[in-house]
Amino acid sequence: MxxxxxxxxxxxxxxxxxxxxxxxxxxxAEKASISGKINATSGEALVGVSVVLKGTTYGSVTDSKGRFEINNLLPGNYTLQISFVGFEIQEKVIQLKPAQKAELNISLRDKTYEMQGVEIVGKSETRQINEQPYAVTAISVKELQNSSQDAKEVLNRVSGVRVLEEGGLGSRLNFSLNGFSGDQVKFFLDGLPMDNFGSSLSMSDIPVNSIDRIEVYKGVVPVWLGTDALGGAVNIITNKKANFLDASYSIGSFNTHRISLNGAHTHDSSGFTVRGNANYNYSDNNYKIWVPINDRLGNVIDSAETERFHDRYRSGLVKMEAGWVNRKFADNLLFGIMAAANDKQIQTGATMNNVYGGVTRTSQSIVPTFKFSKDDLFIKGLNLSLFTAYNRTKSEIADTLAGVKYNWLGERFSYNSNLGEIGNKVMLATFTDDDFNSQLNAGYAISSTVSLALNYAYSYFYRTIFDVKDPDKRENRYPKSLTKQQLGFAVKFDPSAQWSTTVFAKYYALQTKSSKEVDFGNEQRRIEATRSEKENLGYGLASTYFVLPNLQVKASYEHAYRMPWPDEIFGDGLAILPSPDLGPEQSDNLNVGAAYEFKLGQENRFNLESSFIYREASDMIHRPGTSKPQNPFLNLADARTLGVEGSFKYNWREFLNVGGSITYQHITDEADSVYNESFTATGWQKNWQKGYRLPNTPYLFGNATVGFTAKNLLTPESVWKLNYYFNFSEQYFLGWTKLDNPDPQYLIPRQFSHNLELACSLKNGKYNVAAECRNFLDARLYDKYFLQKPGRAFYLKLRYVL
Incomplete structure (x- = not known):
């Protein structure tokens, strides 16, 4: 044994x-895990939040997206403690079952307190963006999501910003930022360029309840946006909640109807998500205007107030995305499709001197998209993102009424002519635009004080035109294509918590193919194909320093280039004429600013900001003021901008908020001579407009806001808001006019507008209703080329949030 x-x-x-x-x-096998996302009550992700299980050694810290994860937990009861400087500590009891993967979404409430005279305040994502070294303004729109406003209305209250409209809903917009306008300022949706999103997705088509915040970069644009913007950029950040439903319906004056539906659903364990939104906009735009009345011969016989009669607008958009989020292989891996369409009756051209009764424009777009992003890819500190989209848009322009003219009374006059209402031959033209856009961003944190960023953006545009009324039109036989590439590289230094500096360089390349008319006025007059290639190198830096914890100074400089965009070179078939020789514009941009925030007692909070702007632009792309219904974009040899802007905010408790901004910008033509190319006088000539202020551009404007908030008034779980908005614009000139001798005929008058809004939120924001009166004093308001905007208007919005 x-x-x-x-x-x-x-x-x-x-x-x-x-x-x-x-x-x-x-x-x-039985071990469980806890993961989730931590936001402020405003919905913004919080970075660096401490998440621990009380009485254990287990814990985590939220990443750049506000997410955390704690693994290898035995089943049982735990107390989760969440703490972050400037926010109230929160504890949550959790019972974990074997192999359970608990997913939590937690909101921390703001808290401000003092310790021996030192104030500690939590920083939301909006505030962190505002504290970047760039001249940037980030606006959280969560408090406005019950409003009937759109992105355009919100942006028009930012210092240095003016949104010039040609009319009512669906009209062409011209965004002006510190004197730069049009495509000099680029637009992004969640960091993705909106250039190829189709004409049915503009600022006036995006309701505020689908927006989280808006970032406005003034002058210097970060490399990661990957754009050739000359004067700034606007980045619209949409709602990124994992699971939500947001539906709204708005009805208003001029038979205006707007419907918005946004939602997302994310599976907790797999990370598979489906998200989408749908918008519909409609308006007759039959608002009243004060206009001269012409007779059959074109003579002005009277002036009268009458309604616009051919200005209907309707648009629809459906956007869907599906894929995976917050997985080990990707933070975002999303495949999407967007379909958009609009239908616009055209009432006028570039001015109100011509009245159209049969000109229309329609478009349809299909846009498949792909998005990928991953932080800490392969190695810690390496971040990568890729966006790709292809857009095919078909637009049809109809100007088929030959020998017909209208006046503002809607009276129709017939003439012996083969010309359409615009003034050219009648046309029924189809524009087919193919646009491919791809953008790659890579970043690497070498250390806690040094990081690198690389961006490569590629865009290819191709247009074909077929006119049923003139199928043999020679200029439509020539290819119209545009290829843009941009490479950007940046190095960011953070020597201390108070000081941050970024230096960068950008390479631009442009190739275009088009056609142009040569030898005008000669027997050899003809149309020839043109080809152009351009390369440029830009560079700059941005730096910020906190002199005091609440006093920030910042400065940024950039030698920037902006390549022409398709409509500027090829025209749009309506108000914009082709300009095949249009070249890139360049500018030296300097911004110097400061921001100071302080408190008086515990209930009065103040925020003051101001900045100085200096621009020296060469070959500035500009569309001059004119009395013609059509005009092209031209290169203005030299232009200078000197400007200053300031804003203030005041809050008393949560009850009262007051704010405002004012902007002054002196933009002048500084060229000594101009090149005149004509049959009779080709060559360099003296510039008689040197020192004149740039026409058709406001130079002094401002706004103010007063808001009141009352909670649990009349009923529990309710929030009531009353807001007053004021806008002001000083008179400015329509054409090149001497400052000391303005001609009233070319003077756009001083303007004031007043809006009033009342909103009510019930059941902690589940049910919402808002009523608004815009321009309640019914003032005559004008923007570019003396185009009159709507008068007094009323709107009612109903919103449901789940």
């Missing part, structure tokens, strides 16, 4: 080891 004892001992040890392994494997 003794001889078997070693074998028995070995067998016992083996059985014990196998049992222990089974127990360990079983316990491992």
């Amino acid at each position: 003794l001889q078997y004892i070693p074998n028995i001992k070995a067998l016992v040890v083996l059985i014990t080891l196998v049992s222990l392994a089974n127990i360990a494997w079983s316990q491992q």
Whole structure:
């Protein structure tokens, strides 16, 4: 028996080891995990939040997206403690079952307190963006999401910003930022360029309840946006909640109807998500205007107030995305499709001197998209994102009424002519635009004080035109294509918590193919194909320093280039004429500013900001003021901008908020001579407009806001808001006019507008209703080229949030 004892001992040890392994494997298989996302009550992700299980050594810290994860937990009861400087500590009791993967979404409430005279305040994502070294203004629109406003209305209250409209809903917009306008300022949706999103997705088509915040970069544009913007950029950040439903309906004056539906659903364990939104906009735009009345011969016989009669607008958009979020292989891996369409009756051209009764424009777009992003890809600190989209848009322009003219009373006059209402031959033209856009961003954190960023953006545009009324039109036979590439590289230094500096360089390349008319006025007059290639190098830096914890100074400089965009070179078939020789514009941009925030007592908070703007632009792309219904974009040799802007905000408790901004910008033509290319006088000539202020551009404007908030008024779980908005614009000139001798005929008058809004939110924001009166004093308001905007208007919005 003794001889078997070693074998028995070995067998016992083996059985014990196998049992222990089974127990360990079983316990491992039963282990649970906790993950989730932590936001401020405003919905913004919080970075660096401490998440611990009380009484254990387990814990985590939220990443750049506000997410955390704690793994390898045994089943049982735990108390989760969440703490972050400037926010109230929150504890949550959790009971974990075997192998459970708990997913939590937690909101922390703001808290401001003092310790021995030192104030500590939590920083939301909006505030962190405002504290970047760039001249940037980030606006959280969560408090406005019940409003009937759109992105355009919100932007028009930012210092340095003016949104010039040609009319009512669906009219062409011209965004002006510190004197730069049009495509000099680029637009992005969640960091993705909106250039190829189709004409049904503009600022006036995006309701505020689909927006989280808006970032406005003035002058210097970060490399990661990957754009050739000359004067700034606007980045619209949409709602990124994992699970939500937001539906709204708005009805208003001029038979205006707007419907918005936004939602997302994310599976907790797999990370598979489906998100989408749909918008519909409609308006007759039959608002009243004060206009001259012409007779059959074109003579002005009277002036009268009458309704616009051919200005209907309707648009629809459906956007869907599906894929995976917050997985090990990708933070975002999304495939999407967007379909958009609009239908616009055209009432006027570039001015109100011509009245159209049969000109229309329609378009349809299909845009498949792909998005990928991953932080800490392969190695910690390496971040990568890729966006790709292809857009095919078909637009049809109809100007088929030959020999017909209208006046503002809607009276129709017939003439012996083969010309359409615009003034050219009648046309029924189809524009087919193919646009491919791709953008790659890579970033790497070398250390806690040094990081690198690389961006490559590629865009290809191709247009074909077929006119049923003139199928053999020669200029439509020539290819119209545009290829843009941009490469950007940046190095960011953070020597201390108070000081941050970024230096960068950008390479631009442009290739275009088009056609143009040559030898005008000669027997050799003809149309020839043109080809152009341009390369440029830009560079700059941005730096910020906190002199005091609440006093920030910042400065930024950039030598920037902006390549022409398709409509500027090829025209749009309506108000914009082709300009095939249009070249890139360049500018040296300097911004110097400061921001100071302070408190008086515990209930009065103030925020003051101001900045100085200096621009020296060459070959500035500009569309001059004119009395013609059509005009092209031209290169203005030299232009200078000197400007200053300031804003203030005041809050008393949560009850009262007051704010405002004012902007002054002196933009002048500084060219000594101009090149005149004509049949009779080609060559360089003296510039008689040197020192004149840039026409058709406001130079002094401002706004103010007063808001009141009352909670639990009349009913529990309710929030009531009353807001007053004021806008002001000083008179400015329509054409090149001497400052000391303005001609009233070319003077756009001083303007004031007043809006009033009342909103009510019930059941903690589940049910919402808002009523608004815009321009309640019914003032005559004008923008570019003396185009009159709507008068007094009323709107009612109903919103449901789940």
